[in-house]
Amino acid sequence: MDFNIIRTGRAVLNVVDLDASRDFYVNGLGFIETESDTNNLYLRGLEEHNHHSLHLKKASAPSVEVISYKVYAEQDLDALSSLFAAKGLKTKWLEIGEQHAVGRALRVQDISGLPVEFYAHMDPVERMLQRYDLYKGAKVQRIDHFNCMVPDVEKAYNFYINEMGFACSEYTAAEGEKIWAAWLHRKPSVHDVAFMNGVGPRLHHVGFWLSDQLSLIHACDVLASMGYTTSIERGPGRHGISNAFFLYLRDPDGHRIELYNGDYLTCDPDFKPIRWDINDPRRQTFWGHEAPDSWFNEASVVQDVLTNKTIELAEPTLKQHKPTFVT
Ligand SMILES: [Fe+2]
Incomplete structure (x- = not known):
């Protein structure tokens, strides 16, 4: 492989009420609120040195805009774009400046239809790991x-x-x-x-x-x-x-x-x-x-990366949805 995916990076979730989300995530679970405006809430954990790991966006209905992975270097994005294009899967570039705090990003619809994003850069912020005075909730x-x-x-x-x-x-x-x-x-x-x-x-x-x-x-x-x-x-x-x-x-x-x-x-x-x-x-x-x-x-x-419409659901190939426990 001529690219290097490092780790799970962030989720971008659509929510209907940012104040309700803030109460749950910040006051309840103890996330750090890095930044917010009337349409966005950017949250991170105490250990995280990047701008956010959870981006909540105000929307008319809940859905998943994208789940994101961080890659090692900028050129990894181009190699991933070639891979997904070669497989006939949808790809979309978001250039620098199109997303707050995130560099150039590649969005794809993966083999299962999931909206997946890759990025190499996210703005650095202060790591709060030893700000024990800020620890609360979870x-x-x-x-x-x-x-x-x-x-x-x-x-x-x-x-x-x-x-x-x-x-x-x-x-x-x-x-x-x-x-x-x-x-x-x-x-x-x-x-x-x-x-x-x-x-x-x-x-x-x-x-x-x-x-x-x-x-x-x-x-x-x-x-x-x-x-x-x-x-x-x-x-x-x-x-x-x-x-x-x-x-x-x-x-x-x-x-x-x-x-x-x-x-x-x-x-x-x-x-x-x-x-x-x-x-x-x-x-x-x-x-x-x-x-x-x-x-x-x-x-x-989840959403289509090109249209932002909700992806249609399909029934699973294995009919057994739920395990039958043998007691
Ligand atoms: Fe899990």
Whole structure:
């Protein structure tokens, strides 16, 4: 590959009420508000030295404008553009100055129809890691990963592994050893992106990394005190897959956010992907709890990178939406 994708970079989400979003993300979860105006809210975690990892845009309805990866160097963008164009997939350039705080960016519709963006530059800002006086709520540290529902996980898996240089850390095998879900990474963690079998393409959640498990439990207390009990969808719990401690939240627009801590290093070249059987209840929640139906059925719709219209949804190729737990 003649390009180098570094890591998950940012999500650009459309929301209907920026004040409601600010209360949830800044007052509740402890994001740093880097900047805002009447139509935009730029948020980052305490550890982050780039302008934002979450860009919320005022819109008439919730949707996902784009999920973004940071690349190593400017020329990586040109190589990625050539790859996507050669595959007959939509591409669009956003030149310097077209987006606030972000350099030249390439947007594509990936093999599953997801709106994906690549950029090399984002404006630097002060890192707040040791501004402990500013820590509040969940004390969110940094963006970690995206999880997407796609109709054909194997197609997405093959494209990201063979064409984009991702590696697989863990996967779920369905009947006939078909891949039901896969966790893929560029940075040396469990994942930058996961694909799950389901109606899609849709964004299931954006994962943010916390420094410890008590921060995650404290977030539940803070959110409950603020009246956000209905935003707590699933957890806290321990994933079998990834070993992470997790909490799933729904923001005021229904976008799902995961608070995440405790995965492991994956940079060794001889690391072997870990297989989970779809009917092993410990893979989702190590302690055996089932996820609520909303977690399987609901996700954020995504936009076409050229028209900004919502992408039509397709039924998954594997008919089994939800695992059947053997008890
Ligand atoms: Fe996740």
